[in-house]
Amino acid sequence: MSLNFRFAVISDLHIALPQTIWNHPSRFHLVEVSIPVLENILDRLSECELDFLLLPGDLTQHGxxxxxTWLAERLAQLPYPTYVIPGNHDVPSLQANHTSIGLADFPHYYxxxxxxxxxxxYYTCQLLPGVRLIALNSNQFNAQDKQLGCLDDEQLVWLQQVLETHQNDLILVMIHHNVVEHLPGQARHPIGQRYMLDNAPTLLQLLRNAGVQLVFTGHLHVQDVAYSKGVYDITTGSLVSYPHPYRVLELQTDDRGQRSLQITSGRVESVPGWETLQQTSRDFMGDRSQPFMLQLLMQPALKLSQAEAEALAPSLRYFWADLANGDATFTFPEFPNAARRHFERFSAIDAEGQPQSIDNAVTLRLS
Structure with missing residues (x-):
């Protein structure tokens, strides 16, 4: 089937009405701009003739x-279908409390x-003839009510059945947690692993067996396209943190039946009251980066002493912001060899060490 369609992705919106915003001195989320940035992006998308819009979780600040309610009402005004899933911030507790909804409440809003x-x-639906969305819920709670990022057994059985039933469709998967590593050693690192789906290998095997190639994720707040054995994990940065991005994607089929996915990315440069949003947001993240960078330096794989970490941390002030921007190249010639090599591994390079700018604009050839 010759498929040609266009869609957009906005991730980690963290919508926060003014009366719901609470301050935390170390938060990375610039939730004050969530609504004006969303409106700016929706204005741009109104000119794109979209077939649909995907929102891969963390729709609200904290559930x-x-x-x-505000977001559901706003999405209802859009001229194209929109599909959502919950992120960890949307359902921070199993049961509803005085500040947030419970896990089971989420579908009722959407x-x-x-x-x-x-x-x-979780659900599946036909997006277009021959095109199907599988939207997964990666939010689970253990016996101690601790939130986990994984797929439960019941959902995996359901997924297997859906994949078998719709094996002739082009399938897009949407899930909040990452399923392919976007950072070196992400699945094993104490910081990075909380952004990964705990049972990602199980999900990936199911998808590979079914020939599914495209997965859309969020959670990490970075612009990155990762690939593992036939599966692309396209994660999109957050609406409320630098660089305030969104993606427009076009799937095309050429005369020979070859399919490709063209990805372009946009950024919100300013909104009323935030005329220098990009620089302000980058500085906002940089100003709060030191505790995070110290953890990165003192935990495996580097395991530096606190004194050693404190000496290097100032040079890493914008490390996470630059990583979030996508297609970053890092060089720290003044660092000790082990630290220099460690951080240079985060650069957007291919297996031969050559620059590989695929995080923001790329055309992926599909099989």
Missing amino acids: EPANH RSFGYDNPKQL
Whole structure:
């Protein structure tokens, strides 16, 4: 089947109405701009003739009912279908409390955006003839009510059945947690692993067996395209943190039946009251980066002493911001050899060490 369609991805919106914003001195999320930045992006997308829009989780600041209600009402005004899944911030606790909704409440807010069965936190739907979305829920809670990032057994059985039933469709998968590493050693690092799906290998095997190539994720707040044995994990940066990006994607089929996915990315440069949003946001992240950088330096693989870490941390002030921007190249010639090599591994390079700028604009050839 010759497929040609266009869609967009906006991730980690962290919508926060003014009355719901709470301050935390170390937060990386510039939630004050969540609504104006969203409106700016929606204005741009109105000119793109989209077939649909995907929102891979963290729709709200911290699961507040008012923020979920506002977003659902705003999405209902869009001229194209929109599909959502929950992120960890959308359902921070299993049961509802005085500040946030419970896990089972989420589908009720988004019945018009994929959840036609309000008793189930995952779903599948036909996007277009021959094109199917599988939207997964990666938020689980253990016996101690601790939030986990994984797929439960029931969902995996359901997924297997859906993949078998719709094996002739082009399938897009949307899930909040990353399924392919976007950072070196992400699945094993104490900091990076919390952004990974705990049972990612199981999911990846199911997808590979079914020939699924495209997965759309969020959670990490970076612009990155990662690939592993036939599967692309396209993660999109957050609407409320530098560089305030979004993606427009076009799937095309040429005369020979070859399919490709063209990815372009945009950024919101300014909104009213935030005329220098890009620089302000980059500085906002940099100003809060030191505790995070110290952890990165003192934990495996470097295991530096606190004194050694404190000496290097100032040079890493913008490290995470530059990583979030995508296609970064890092050089720290003044660092000790082990630290220099460690951080240079985060550069956007191919297996031969050559620059590989695929995080923001690229055309992926599909099999």
